[in-house]
Amino acid sequence: MFLERINEQLPLHGFERMNLTQQGIFGFVKQEEEQNSCVIFINLPDELPKNVWSIRYSEQQVKAEIYFEGVAKFLFVYITDEPDKIRCLCEDNFDAHWIIARNERKLLIYENQLDNYCNMKDIIEGVLVENKPQKKITAFGTIGIIGINVLIYVIMYWLCTAEQRNELIDNTGLFWPAVTYNHEYFRIVTSMFIHSGINHLINNMVLLYCIGSYVEDSVGHVKFMLLYFVSGILAGVVSMSYNIINNQLILSIGASGAIFGIVGALACFIFLSKGMIKDITAPRLIFFIFLSISSGLYEQDVDNMAHFGGLLSGFLLALILMLLQKRRLKKPKTR
Template identity: 30%
Template sequence: MIPLKDDNPTRSVPFVTVGLIAANVVVFIYELLLPPEAYKAFVAAMGVTPAHLTQAALHEPNHILHGGMTLLTAMFVHGGIAHVAMNMLYLWIFGNNIEDVTGHVRFLVFYLVCGLIASFCQVAVSPDSKVPMIGASGAISGVLAAYLIMFPAARVLTLVFFVFFFRVVPIPAIIVLGFWFLLQVLNAGPMDPGGGVAVFAHIGGFVAGLALIPAFRRRRSRQSLY
């Protein structure tokens, strides 16, 4: 199932969501302009490499700052057009409503914190991995969890694939997002040494979103900035 749009209008302009999408797209365009070797070096420098982070934490504390910064920078680096396109599609569909219920600044903090927790979860599961983790999926997983909590009955226009054909149907968010999370759990396992999907980052980000959204949602009386 691929979500295409929801029927959940917002009351405010989601400029943080738009800004995050723009930042990810700009970084991806920059990646496309890099020669192959420069691209590999960029991913290595900006991505979260669990083995490097673990090594720095245990034996090289003077290098921990750079390792810690990659927990943030990795959220804006992607490995291909499908990777960035799907992430930004999910962020646009579900992020604008969460920004609406949290406020702009709170949404940005929520997004980044979920991304950080997601990366920590993957590092904890694969501490010796030398494959850089990149992508906004962990942070966006937190957004999906928040949407599931806040708007379980919202209709999501979804592209559903059958054996020989596909169909676009409106499906409640609780089914779309619940099915997405179920797939992550079913696919959980040791990360391929050559790379692959950091499933535990998705699971960690989702659980973080479930736990944090009650604290981040604003009261109606608060100003939209917060």
């Protein structure tokens, strides 16, 4: 994975891939007027040879295989599980030698070595940080949203009378005349926390926990909350627009629009990461989306436009976040 990302990153910084014949050795060159800057990655086996100095023979073979007109400057980067055993290879000053500790995902540059080579230090460390396994986080955002929904349900159905409950739904549900004529824009958000009954609440919250915990663990708390609430708001806008066009006076409540936004975001992450994120496959997700949408088509009192709007909004928002992150990682750094 590290070498795949290096292969993607270096061309963005002016390097070209060299065709080398030795197995486990990958070379890149940046051709400039005064010299050719070469970076050679040597992916060492798990078990190092007894005589580590024999590794230097690979360097000589690489140099013999490459021919440049003019001056050629070399940086050799060893990738190994045992950096201490090959530290002796970094003692000379003729060529630059760095080590990547494979297990620790850490770049080692010793004192006698050049530490500023065509911005390679920043590039390598950026890729190492990107591919470093992240500790699974507690889904505080998901749990918090579920907690608020449950609390509001308890207040509505345990502490309020039927008349008070109906009045609360009428004053907080998504109803387009109240939003457009009375400017009660808060309804777009408050309607996401109101549910019509225990089955409605349980179905939404179980789904939110199952899907939301995956997405929040992948993108973090802040981005998850952004995806959830923006998707929910956009889902409400789509639902209202549909009702306005069809002149339908429908009051809509529930978190399903925002939840479908999280489903759409997860779909985006899966499809753009070769079909797998944290044990959820693309076919399984497609089957889930199909069942969720199709069940709504045949059931009454289901705001399918909010589902569609949330699903599309979540997918597009996730795509934007991924493109922004990719752009940030690919942007060359300057000193």
